[in-house]
Amino acid sequence: MFKELKTAFLMLLVFTLITGVAYPLLVTVFAQVAFNDAANGSLIMRDGKAVGSRLLGQPFSDAGYFWSRPSATGPMPYNGAASSGSNQGPLSPALHEAVEGRLAALREASSPADAATAVPVDLVTASSSGLDPHISPAAARYQIERVATTRKRPAEQIAALVAQHTEPRWLGLLGEPRVNVLELNLALDGLSAK
Amino acid sequence: MSAVPFLSSLFFLAVLTASVKPLGRYMARVYQGERTLLSPVLGPLERIVYRVAGVDASASMHWTRYAFAMLWLNVLGALAVYGLQRAQSILPANPQSMGAVSADSAFNTAVSFATNTNWQGYAGEATMSYLTQMLGLAVQNFVSAACGMAVLIALIRGFSSRNSDSIGNFWVDCTRSILYVLLPLSLLLAGALVTQGVVQSFSPYATVALVQPVDHEKAAEDAEGKPRLDAEGKPVMEAARTTEQKVPLGPAASQVAIKQLGTNGGGFFNVNSAHPFENPTPLSNFLQVLAILLIPAAFCYTFGAMVGDTRQGWAIYAAMTFVFVALLGVATWAEQTGNPQLAARGVDDRASALQSGGNMEGKEVRFGIAASALWATTTTAASNGSVNSMHDSYTPLGGAVPMWLMQLGEVIYGGVGSGLYGMLVFAIIGVFIAGLMIGRTPEYLGKKLEAFEIKMAAIVILVPPLFVLAGTALAVMSEAGRAGIANPGAHGFSEILYALSSAGNNNGSAFAGLSANTPFYNTLLGVAMWCSRYWLAIPVLAIAGSLAAKKTVPSGPGTLPTHTPLFVALLIGTVLVVGALTFVPALALGPIVEHLLLYPAR
Numbered sequence: 001m002f003k004e005l006k007t008a009f010l011m012l013l014v015f016t017l018i019t020g021v022a023y024p025l026l027v028t029v030f031a032q033v034a035f036n037d038a039a040n041g042s043l044i045m046r047d048g049k050a051v052g053s054r055l056l057g058q059p060f061s062d063a064g065y066f067w068s069r070p071s072a073t074g075p076m077p078y079n080g081a082a083s084s085g086s087n088q089g090p091l092s093p094a095l096h097e098a099v100e101g102r103l104a105a106l107r108e109a110s111s112p113a114d115a116a117t118a119v120p121v122d123l124v125t126a127s128s129s130g131l132d133p134h135i136s137p138a139a140a141r142y143q144i145e146r147v148a149t150t151r152k153r154p155a156e157q158i159a160a161l162v163a164q165h166t167e168p169r170w171l172g173l174l175g176e177p178r179v180n181v182l183e184l185n186l187a188l189d190g191l192s193a194k
Numbered sequence: 195m196s197a198v199p200f201l202s203s204l205f206f207l208a209v210l211t212a213s214v215k216p217l218g219r220y221m222a223r224v225y226q227g228e229r230t231l232l233s234p235v236l237g238p239l240e241r242i243v244y245r246v247a248g249v250d251a252s253a254s255m256h257w258t259r260y261a262f263a264m265l266w267l268n269v270l271g272a273l274a275v276y277g278l279q280r281a282q283s284i285l286p287a288n289p290q291s292m293g294a295v296s297a298d299s300a301f302n303t304a305v306s307f308a309t310n311t312n313w314q315g316y317a318g319e320a321t322m323s324y325l326t327q328m329l330g331l332a333v334q335n336f337v338s339a340a341c342g343m344a345v346l347i348a349l350i351r352g353f354s355s356r357n358s359d360s361i362g363n364f365w366v367d368c369t370r371s372i373l374y375v376l377l378p379l380s381l382l383l384a385g386a387l388v389t390q391g392v393v394q395s396f397s398p399y400a401t402v403a404l405v406q407p408v409d410h411e412k413a414a415e416d417a418e419g420k421p422r423l424d425a426e427g428k429p430v431m432e433a434a435r436t437t438e439q440k441v442p443l444g445p446a447a448s449q450v451a452i453k454q455l456g457t458n459g460g461g462f463f464n465v466n467s468a469h470p471f472e473n474p475t476p477l478s479n480f481l482q483v484l485a486i487l488l489i490p491a492a493f494c495y496t497f498g499a500m501v502g503d504t505r506q507g508w509a510i511y512a513a514m515t516f517v518f519v520a521l522l523g524v525a526t527w528a529e530q531t532g533n534p535q536l537a538a539r540g541v542d543d544r545a546s547a548l549q550s551g552g553n554m555e556g557k558e559v560r561f562g563i564a565a566s567a568l569w570a571t572t573t574t575a576a577s578n579g580s581v582n583s584m585h586d587s588y589t590p591l592g593g594a595v596p597m598w599l600m601q602l603g604e605v606i607y608g609g610v611g612s613g614l615y616g617m618l619v620f621a622i623i624g625v626f627i628a629g630l631m632i633g634r635t636p637e638y639l640g641k642k643l644e645a646f647e648i649k650m651a652a653i654v655i656l657v658p659p660l661f662v663l664a665g666t667a668l669a670v671m672s673e674a675g676r677a678g679i680a681n682p683g684a685h686g687f688s689e690i691l692y693a694l695s696s697a698g699n700n701n702g703s704a705f706a707g708l709s710a711n712t713p714f715y716n717t718l719l720g721v722a723m724w725c726s727r728y729w730l731a732i733p734v735l736a737i738a739g740s741l742a743a744k745k746t747v748p749s750g751p752g753t754l755p756t757h758t759p760l761f762v763a764l765l766i767g768t769v770l771v772v773g774a775l776t777f778v779p780a781l782a783l784g785p786i787v788e789h790l791l792l793y794p795a796r
């Protein structure tokens with residue numbers, strides 16, 4: 001019964017060296033040398049300062065920005081140090097209350113003409129990670145009028161910017177079409193600066 | 195509804211099926227000690243491992259010795275993970291200064307990773323140091339997977355050998371699983387994931403300035419940094435403004451790769467593969483979801499090749515795939531249908547060219563419905579348990595699919611090794627039932643199945659339901675168990691049933707609203723995970739030992755052929771009937787009631 005105990009100890013040691021030290025170090029060296037940007041969080045730099053990560057969403061509530069999806073992280077939304085979903089079930093009273101609040105906020109900010117339009121579902125439901133960097137093209141289109149009015153720009157110009165920042169499915173097959181909210185909003189600020 | 199969910203799932207199944215034969219044949223060669231493409235590189239490394247550990251690679255073990263070798267490796271592994279968590283605050287590679295993990299949580303996590311369950315009671319980015327993740331968790335990802343693979347190979351040898359008192363050498367099977375299968379595939383996958391944006395770094399978390407600062411509430415603290423409480427004992431909230439965002443880092447890519455390939459599933463970050471840094475793109479998602487089923491599916495071919503009749507393996511693969519496709523269909527349909535009560539409030543959840551629509555609560559836009567439902571089905575068909583969407587927020591029927599897949603015993607592909615050995619036990623039961631019908635001694639692959647094998651098979655089938663159902667009953671009857679519930683009503687019951695189904699079948703996914711990082715759940719789930727791993731693996735090894743000692747009988751007119759559609763149907767029937775009879779009453783109290791409430795009669 002104890003015959004294999006010593007072997008087990010030595011084996012665990014060897015496996016730890018191979019899979020717990022050599023393997024992650026090898027991958028790290030490869031990643032840091034060949035894909036430095038991606039391995040370190042895909043940061044967006046502006047004037048030598050990191051203003052965000054292309055892969056992590058940020059919260060927006062100004063009418064002049066496109067809004068991200070609701071985030072369930074605490075204590076503040078889009079907390080990068082504590083990813084979390086809401087884990088609310090489809091009948092949860094908390095979910096229904098939250099969705100009502102989000103619908104009201106979106107409708108209040110949009111023009112009266114848009115207030116009756118049904119709101120794209122991803123804009124009123126919390127993402128899985130609480131850090132979703134994307135909204136659907138439908139959710140972006142829903143906000144174009146509001147952003148254009150607030151920024152006093154033609155809606156066509158904003159729509160063109162949205163189209164520019166829309167990523168298609170991979171090979172037309174995998175994943176979903178999506179718009180990166182942070183990059184889109186940075187591009188909006190870029191317009192105003194010109 | 196667009197054709198995309200259908201086409202992307204078809205694409206997934208096509209790639210998976212195409213990989214079964216090449217990988218399966220490669221693994222058969224590895225375990226039979228034949229030369230492979232990687233032998234020139236890995237052969238010398240393999241021999242060094244044996245020399246350092248003092249292993250005689252040519253010695254074949256009796257099944258009891260084989261079982262003890264596996265148990266010791268896992269006991270020591272669990273102790274190492276426990277020790278690392280408790281001592282991480284004074285160990286190196288801890289740039290975020292994580293404190294020691296509590297004893298009950300550390301116990302739960304240690305058991306969880308040693309048993310290939312990878313239930314996460316903790317939030318990775320707020321709990322574990324880089325050293326714990328690497329030396330503790332990632333190593334167990336490899337070792338626990340290799341143990342499952344070794345047990346399967348031992349069982350296959352039980353079928354293929356004759357009049358033998360041994361079933362192979364555990365250390366050799368384990369070492370080859372890691373060196374020849376898991377490590378090369380992990381290196382490839384980790385490299386591919388890095389190109390997509392999965393982080394791999396030892397730097398401390400980065401900080402970026404938010405484009406628009408955010409106003410929110412936070413718990414007020416007193417002078418000592420403890421939360422201030424009001425007269426009722428609730429934390430006092432105060433207004434706060436946050437201007438920065440933390441960007442978490444760490445050696446994630448290397449760990450994500452093995453967590454999928456080893457059907458472990460324990461995420462580097464709290465939300466697992468829903469986190470943009472674990473799973474940033476549709477391509478990274480596809481590679482990961484494929485990696486989950488890659489080895490379990492290919493083992494069907496390895497099994498056929500090693501028993502000398504590949505049709506036997508394909509029959510099992512066909513049975514698994516049939517159940518998988520049917521349940522994938524249900525999950526995708528249910529999630530795409532969405533939440534009728536939100537639609538009634540003026541929410542647009544119809545699928546179109548501009549949005550995936552459906553039930554998007556707890557899902558990421560880049561994955562939408564199709565890739566989320568595919569993942570939920572895959573991760574619970576295999577005993578993986580990683581998630582790319584929050585199962586707790588699924589529609590009742592959409593959430594019932596992953597729950598029931600776990601309750602079937604993790605045999606639809608299942609965990610690496612453990613899935614197929616579980617399925618072979620169902621095959622033994624199926625053949626036994628067929629034998630009873632025609633009044634013949636049942637035989638499978640030329641081995642007569644007698645009282646001992648059937649007793650062991652019965653244990654394998656009964657242990658997980660025992661822990662799932664008794665554990666759920668215990669939790670709902672106790673104050674400490676009910677305290678963890680997040681959602682009211684039937685859904686709250688589902689949260690508990692899901693947790694026990696997950697632990698009792700070594701899956702590791704969760705209805706994550708349940709607050710399970712408490713002494714009660716850490717202990718209950720820890721015990722469930724430990725017993726339902728080894729109380730299955732040991733009887734399986736006993737079957738292997740007993741079969742190996744038997745002679746092979748030639749098939750006669752009374753033999754049930756086990757490569758025909760009839761056998762496939764019999765096997766599917768056995769799995770589904772056992773799963774349905776055992777769990778439908780419990781499911782009726784959770785998802786089925788909830789479904790009826792979501793669609794009330796008018």
